[in-house]
Amino acid sequence: TERTYIMIKPDGVQRGLVGKIIQRFEERGYKLIALKLVQSTPEHLEKHYADLKGKPFFPGLIKYMASGPVVAMVWQGLDAVKTGRVMLGATNPLASPVGSIRGDFCLAVGRNICHGSDSVESAEKEIALWFPEGVVQYTGALESWIFE
Ligand code: GTP
Numbered sequence: 137t138e139r140t141y142i143m144i145k146p147d148g149v150q151r152g153l154v155g156k157i158i159q160r161f162e163e164r165g166y167k168l169i170a171l172k173l174v175q176s177t178p179e180h181l182e183k184h185y186a187d188l189k190g191k192p193f194f195p196g197l198i199k200y201m202a203s204g205p206v207v208a209m210v211w212q213g214l215d216a217v218k219t220g221r222v223m224l225g226a227t228n229p230l231a232s233p234v235g236s237i238r239g240d241f242c243l244a245v246g247r248n249i250c251h252g253s254d255s256v257e258s259a260e261k262e263i264a265l266w267f268p269e270g271v272v273q274y275t276g277a278l279e280s281w282i283f284e
C-alpha cells in the first residue's frame with residue numbers, strides 16, 4: 137500500500153503537539169513504519185524543499201525548519217498521500233477546516249506545524265532523503281479490521 141512522509145515541524149515539537157499528531161494517524165488506521173527526532177540542517181532542508189527555491193519566503197522557511205528538531209515519520213495505508221494531506225489541512229492554517237491538524241492547532245502559514253508529501257513521487261523522494269537507512273516492515277495486528 138501507499139506510503140507518505142509526514143514531518144512535525146520545529147514549532148509542533150516545541151509546542152508539545154507530537155503526541156496529538158501521531159495519535160490522529162494511528163487512530164485513522166495508518167501504520168507507522170519509520171520515526172525519528174532529528175535536528176536538520178539548512179543543506180538537507182534545501183533538498184527537501186528544492187521545488188520552492190526562488191520563492192520569496194524560501195530563506196525564512198529554511199531558517200524556520202532548521203530552528204529546532206523535527207519529527208520525521210513514514211505512515212503507510214490506503215491513499216496515505218492524499219488523505220494525509222486532508223488530515224493536515226491547507227497550507228494556510230486560516231484556510232484549513234476545523235478538524236484538520238492545522239485547522240485545530242495553528243494560525244500562520246509560516247508556522248504551520250506539519251508537513252505532508254504532495255504526491256506519491258514526492259513521497260518516495262522524501263522517504264529516501266529522510267530515511268536513507270530504510271523503513272521497517274511488520275504486520276499490523278489490526279490490519280484485517282482496517283482493510284477489507
Ligand atoms: P508542506 O507540507 O510543508 O510542504 O506544505 P504545503 O505542501 O502545504 O505547501 P508548500 O509545499 O507550497 O510550502 C511549503 C511550506 O512553505 C509551507 O508549509 C509553509 O510553511 C511555507 N510557505 C508556503 N507558502 C508560504 C508563504 O506564502 N509565506 C510563508 N511565510 N511561508 C510559506
Ligand code: MG
Nearest residue numbers: 251252253254
Ligand atoms: Mg509541500
